[in-house]
Amino acid sequence: MxxxxxxxxxxxxxxxxxxxxxxxxxxxxxxxxxxxxxxxxxxxxxxxxxKFFAPAKSIVDGKETTLEEAAKEATKRILASKGSVAFLSSGNTTSEELLAFQKIAESYLCTGVNFEALPKDTYQTVSVGIPYSDIESAKHIVLFIDPYEQYPLIVRRLLSAKNKGAKITAVWWKDLPLADENIRLNDVSKLHLTKESLIIADFHPFSDAEQVKSVLTLAKNAGAKVTFLKPFANSTGAYILAKDAKQKSLAQLIDDINKGTIKTLFALESDPSALIPSEMLSKLTNLIIQTGQAVSAKANIIVAHEPLYKKKGTLINNEGRAQALGGAGTNGLGALGIIAGTKFDFNALHESVKKAIGITAVDEFTIPKYERPAYGAIQAAPKPMEAKPALIDVYNPFMWFNLADDNDFVELNLNTVRALKLLKGGTLKIKSNGSAVEKKFKVAPVQDNVLLTGRKFGIEKGILTPVEISR
Ligand code: SF4
The missing domain is CATH 2.20.25 (N-terminal domain of TfIIb)
Structure with missing residues (x-):
């Protein structure tokens, strides 16, 4: 064979x-x-x-069925729930599918991020990053991320910049080994930026809008470059293709599910259990997920099609680079067609994608020219961290996709270890709102009162969870 x-x-x-x-x-x-x-x-x-590409099966109310039957049943339930249906996709699929999805989702589209809270003239800057080669030629790089944990392939670019003489400043909860200068987020006023600086932050469903605005303001005031990395494949495609659409934020979606105004949720290639608390998902009458790989959310309907690598279509990476997938599959588009009551033509959608980013052919070796218009002054008020213990989730691909990972520990500093009289090789008890977990710990140059983790423990309330800690 x-x-x-x-x-x-x-x-x-x-x-x-x-x-x-x-x-x-x-x-x-x-x-x-x-x-x-x-x-x-x-x-x-x-x-x-x-491991990620564990195959999905089409299911309706617990019974296995065909993609077509699942898509037809999804259509019935979406129509019956008219006025109380929301559509969620944070990327993770082709731009062609995302365009088709937007046509279905006009009434309630959520790309998972809080664009509503940002000034419209900043959308393009937040959506499309800068070429990675600009990182390598930067003189001063400021990190509002932990590159090792969150976007590891950027580390090579950072090291290359450093070899060419760049200074790296980390504004983070922990000292980063590659940084020449480490500043805590509460001390951001100590950050010295110039026109030569390049800020690297990230933008995702749990980004604090005030923090994003604050980073944009720092860049604007200094005339520095800024780029926002993103956690989901083709998030850039999802954002730039939807930039003129009316969007709801994830927080709004969760609120509407809680109030009962949204009863049916249709998620395209996005596992809602990674984004929406399970007690909210259980309030839905219908959770419909269209996906190419097994998801952990308990859905009423799963419309299962080919995995991403078998699809035909275009992804746009953080630089804005259009990249063609090497597959030929269009089952996902076919299922969206059943739900829309139309037949989507791949070629027509592909032409629209190219037009939207100003190219005539998809060539992964050429980055299209994107306008990054200047944006106006922004009022930002990021909340300073309280002097109480907090568990901080450093989001990474394993966490977003609920994939098993070995890093089942928290990082804390020596002051905390001494204050709690923790024993070498022992564990730490972490309590939040009545729930408690016991975890191994690693000593690291972390800010006082901070526990960093790249895992979800089930007691989190967002990126930053106030906790009680003891031996
Ligand atoms: S998760 Fe995938 S795309 Fe992201 S840095 Fe790792 S290998 Fe690259």
């Missing part, structure tokens, strides 16, 4: 790493050295892709 080999893009984040997926009974990952974004390198999530 000949192996099927697909030249594709990693779905783990919007960095857009190229790779090959080989089907030879089991799935294997091969390196694609010619990929302009990552030259073949992959982070540990990229290497775990065979």
């Amino acid at each position: 000949t192996d099927n080999v697909y030249s594709t893009i990693c779905p783990g984040c919007n960095f857009g790493c190229g790779l090959y997926i080989r089907e030879n009974g089991a799935l294997e990952v091969d390196f694609r050295k010619s990929s302009p974004t990552n030259a073949g390198k992959l982070c540990r999530f990229g290497m775990s892709l065979p």
Whole structure:
């Protein structure tokens, strides 16, 4: 038997790493050295892709069925729930599917982020990043992320900049080994920016809008460059294609589910259990998920189609680079057509995608020219952190996709270890709102009163959870 080999893009984040997926009974990952974004390198999530691509099955109320039957049943329930249906997609699929999805979702579209809270003239700056080569040639780089944990492939670009003499400042809860200067978020006034500075932050469903505005303001006041990395493949496509659409924020969606004004949720290639608390999801009459790989949310209907690597279509990475997927599958588009009551033409959608980003052909070696218009002054009021213990989730691809990960510990500093008289090799009790977990800990140069983790423990209230800690 000949192996099927697909030249594709990693779905783990919007960095857009190229790779090959080989089907030879089991799935294997091969390196694609010619990929302009990552030259073949992959982070540990990229290497775990065979686990990520666990196949999905079409299901209606617990019974296995065909994609077509599941899509027809989804259509019935969406029509019966008219006026109380929301549509959620944070990317994770082709731009062609996202355009089709937007047509269905006109009444209530949510791309998972809080655009509502941002001035419209900042959308383009937040949506499309800058070429990674600009990072390598920067003189001063300011990190509002932990690159090792969140977007590991950026580390190579940062090290290359450093080798060329760049200074790196980290504004983070923990000292980062590659930074020449470490500043805590509460001390951001100590940050010295110039026109030569380049700020790297990120933008995702749980981004604090005030913090995003504050980063935009810092960049504007200094004339510095700014780029926002994003956690989901093709988030940039989702944002720029929907920039003129009326969107609801994730917070609004959760509120509307809670109030009962949204009773049916249709999620495209986005596992709502990673974004919406389970007690809210259980309030829905219908949770419908269209997906290419198994999800952990308990859905009434699952419309299962081919995984991303088998799809035909275009992804746009954080630089704005259009990248073609190497598959031929259009089952996902077909299912969206059943739900829309129309037949979507891939070629017509593809032309619209190219037009939207101003290109005539998809060429991963050329980054289209994007306008990044100047934006006006912004009022920002990020909340300073209180001097109480807090558990801070450092979002990473494993966490977003609910994929098992070995890093089951928290990081804390020596002051906290001494104050609590923690024992070497022992554990730490962490309590939040009546729930408690006991976790291993690692000593690291973390801010006082901060526990950092790359895992979800089920007691979180968002990125920052006030907690009580004890031995
Ligand atoms: S950095 Fe992002 S796109 Fe690249 S391999 Fe890791 S998860 Fe995938």
